Amino acid sequence: MIRSKNYRKNALLRKSKLVFTSERILNKRPKGNRCSPWGTMHLLLYLKILQDFESGELSPDQEVIFPKEVQNEFGTLRSTKSLWGEKRLLSEILNQAISFNAPDCITALFAVYDGWENTRKKLNQLAVQLNVSVFSRLAPTGRNKETQLTNIYDYYKIGLAFLELKPISHYFIKNRTHIIHDKVLDPPMDMNFDNTIISSIFWGTKQNDGFLFKKNGQIIECSLVINGDSIEDTVQTALNEIEIDDEFLSHQLEEEKRNVPFNEWLSSNFEGYFLNEKLLKKPLEVNHMALDMPMVEIRGMENVGIVSLKAEHYRSLIPYTSRNIHSNTAIMNSKSKNRISLIITDEPIVELQETIPQFIVPETLQFCHDYISYMREIYKGKLIGITGSAGKSSTRLMMSHLLKDEGSVWENYSNANLHYPTFSLSMEISNNYDFIVFEGAAAAMNSLGYGNNAYLWRPDVAIITSFGSAHAATGIERNLRVKKQLFYGVKEGGYAVINGDIDPEYLREFIKTAKSLNLTIYMYSIENTGLDCYVKNKKVMKYGTEVTFSLFEKEVSFVLKTDSDGQIQNAMGSLLALECIGFSAEKHAYKFSEYESFERILKPKQQRINGVEITLIDDTHNSSIEATINGINHFASKKKFYTGTKLLVLGEVADLQGQSVMQHKRLEPAINEANADKVILYGEPFKSVELVSRNVVHCETKEDVVQEIKKSITEDSLVFVKGSAGIRFYDVVDMLEKESIKQEGNVR
Structure with missing residues (x-):
């Protein structure tokens, strides 16, 4: 049941579940973007310690002296009331931290790595390997904290890492009773009623999250539940005793938005207030949403809702920038203020309070995340996400060219495909567009801010155009890990369209990830005739190439003016994606004869x-x-x-x-x-x-x-x-x- 009109409670923080093995997800995935207010640092800490047990870097039997910082946790909820200078075995502290979600024990574990600062560095390194978002790592003990939000797929990736541990490691995280200071402390939930449960980790107060690890024959399964009503509810949901149904949620959200004026919809779904309600006597018309004025001007937008970021949040999305001013300043200095119909900011612009309506929110970056999530959940069109070492922009331009006669298209401008530009572009997701085509560099799917932008996009189709050494300065293996992140956003029942000519070493990794998420995989190739789409014949001409190819055993031809093998691959990937969203490649391939790429491509x-x-x-x-x-x-x-x-x-x-x-x-x-x-x-x-x-x-x-x-x-x-x-x-x-x-x- 929907508990209130607030979008966060209705949908974003809705109870959700993933059941998975190390090979694949076993249940239907959530229909929208789902997050938890709790963090990930405590889980990364447990994981790191267990990994170090297995490598021999740490011993379960080594003694740990409780540091001075535990005094701050003495009277807090779930504390074991540990004392500064007290000694316990590392394995005991680890299990107590997990069994009771005890903040003093979590804090004591920082001493294993010589204090919080060194611990933080190690955990951040582990988080980068797993691509776990920065804003899920704000609270050292995983507590709720302002701005913090963890996507369900951040938890999923951590859960996968636990599944990679040796079975014996689960002994250390099985909830059990402890005697501390002569008192018997029982875990909040006795898990001994089911002998297939080998371990579990629960965290959160009232709103509860958890991992439950079970043996199914020789395979270990993990049930991940976020936003349970209680630990009992979380366990029952993990064990399939309580069903989760969000089948009609998007319809309800759409109805709610359709039937009320924009300003009422905004204030009922997002925390905030209007600075000057006198300006709302006329209906508030907002046709577009944007994060920066240059995009408003480049796209010629009118009646724009502009969101103003504070400097620290802007920097969180753009590494190495030195910007230290609030976006309010840019709005004030803009010559295009006449295009703005609404300002959403966390600091009122007093100079404009009598002329432009302002919606004041606690944090604008969090507002953006929630707004995009809402709009994507009610979006009825088709969204295509594209990444690769080369060919991203060309494939995106081809998709847009093929779709332009079928409806309106929203896409990147130029090749703006890093984290901030693609996050900004996502603000415009709406039913004003029949199709949305986003290309993302690896940086668009990294862990900055709230993490992988594909979580927000939730593509119907993900295209991998190529993979290799492009931007190898960041490391090819790391680049591979991040490129695969596009698949984590793809909707249930979605498609992965992959270039089959990628080096087999890397191709296997893309296929493995797509299979683990139960995506339908289609592949294309210049040479491999065993794939879904392959070239049968190429007739190279002076100013173009005529290509005949097989697509699902149908013969299709087109002429391409920008006609390298890479561009031919991009065209095939585009036509495969077109088929995935319900259009005929045969009826659209002729359009390539009129296709023009960027000015400096071939x-x-x-x-x-x-x-x-x-x-x-x-x-x-x-x-x-x-x-x-x-x-x-x-x-x-x-x-x-x-x-x-x-x-x-x-x-x-x-x-x-x-x-x-x-x-x-x-x-x-x-x-x-x-x-x-x-x-x-x-x-x-x-x-x-x-x-x-x-x-x-x-x-x-x-x-x-x-x-x-x-x-x-x-x-x-x-x-x-x-x-x-x-x-x-x-x-x-x-x-x-x-x-x-x-x-x-x-x-x-």
Whole structure:
């Protein structure tokens, strides 16, 4: 039953359950974004200690001296009333912390790692490995704390880590009775009534969460319940004695929003108040929601509800920024205030209180999270999420192009795909749009703020375009862990569309994660004819490629102007995703003949330089090793259409740091097989690349690159330019274009 009109209590903090093994989830997943007000640090602490027991770093029998800090917990709820300087065995303190959810025992465990600061560092490292959100880690003991919120999938990932422990480790976390200071202390819930239960962890007051680990034959299952009404209710729910039903919740939420004015809906579902209710005499019209004024201006939005973040919350979503002003200042200084119909802020803007309605909330970032969750829960359209090392933006543009005649589309602008921009874009999720297509870099799904933005998106379809060394500065394995996070947001009954040409080592990991969440998996490939979608024939033309492919054993054809193998893969992934949301790939594939990508993706340009006509292919939008290999192969496929010299011009791939030389050496086979008349290279890593061709030139400056091109071109030359935007390699193209315009002007 719905307990009140407040959205947090109705839905976000609704009782929810996941039952899972180390292999897969066994029950239906919640229909919306579900969270708990409790934290994760206590669970990470228990997990870390058990891992260190198994590795031998810690001994269960070592003594722990209770630190001075336990005095602060002496009279608190569930305290075992431990004393400063008291000694107990580590295994006993660990079990007491778990059996009683005892804050003094949790605090005592910090002493194992030389105090809270060292403990915090170790637990944060573990949290990063598991991709557990920062805002779930605010309270050292896991207590409720302002801003703190833990997504059910953060708990799920911690639960999976407990399942990876050896069975013997569960002995240490099985709830049991203890004698402390001559008093018998029983755990709140006796779990001995079921001999299949091997351990359990419960936390929270009144609103209760818990892990319950059971043996089912040789397999250990975990039942995770959040927001139980009591520990008894949590246990009964975990054991399937109480059913959870949120089947009609989205309908109820939608009805509630539809039938009341916006201002009434806002104040009844989100904590806050209107600063000047006199301004509400006229109906409040809010057609869009945004987090920053530049997006309002770029998109030409009118009647906007603008949410104003305090500086610390802005910084929580953008690492390394030095911004230290409240967004109220940006709103005050904006020349587009006429576009604003509502300001949502945690600090009133007194100067605007007579002109623009203001809804004052305790915390605007928390409001954003809750607002997005509500709007996604009632959203009736289809949402597609996209990630990958290369091809994210192209695939997103292709999806939008295919869908534009079917309805309205909301998507990223340019390639704004990091955490803050995609969180900001999510504010606009609404039934104003038939389709939403979001691309996310790994950073969009990391642990910043409330964590993985895919939790909020809850895609119907998740597309993995590629995976490899792009942005390897953060570590390829870590990048893989984070890219997989897109799947955690996918709705029950959703789809994973995966590029089957990804390196098998990484492909297995994507498939494993998708299977664990019970997603329907479809795969596509240039070469593997055993997959759901594969290329049957390619006819390469001078300005495009005609592709015939099999999709679910149906033969489909299209012509693509931006036609590298990578772009063909992106097109196939888009058509597969289209099928997943109920549209026919056969009836839409023809639209690719009119598809235009970004200006600097495989863009052929006719230029006249030094009195000769050349074709320059500009592929400097951005770069990765995978995209560079695709580009080189594209160059090789187009050479036969040109009678002049064929020049392969490559700038280094940025953001590879310590792996730069090794990753650039992966380009050797493609460059050698391309058999260019001349290879012109720019960037230090290329100096370690070993090439067969003797006609290779290393340039120290971009101006040198331009001069080398001018020196080498002949009539009907093909010049392919590829390099990272991070090193501004597009400057080479711009300099050549200026040269062409200058020479044409002189001729006239």
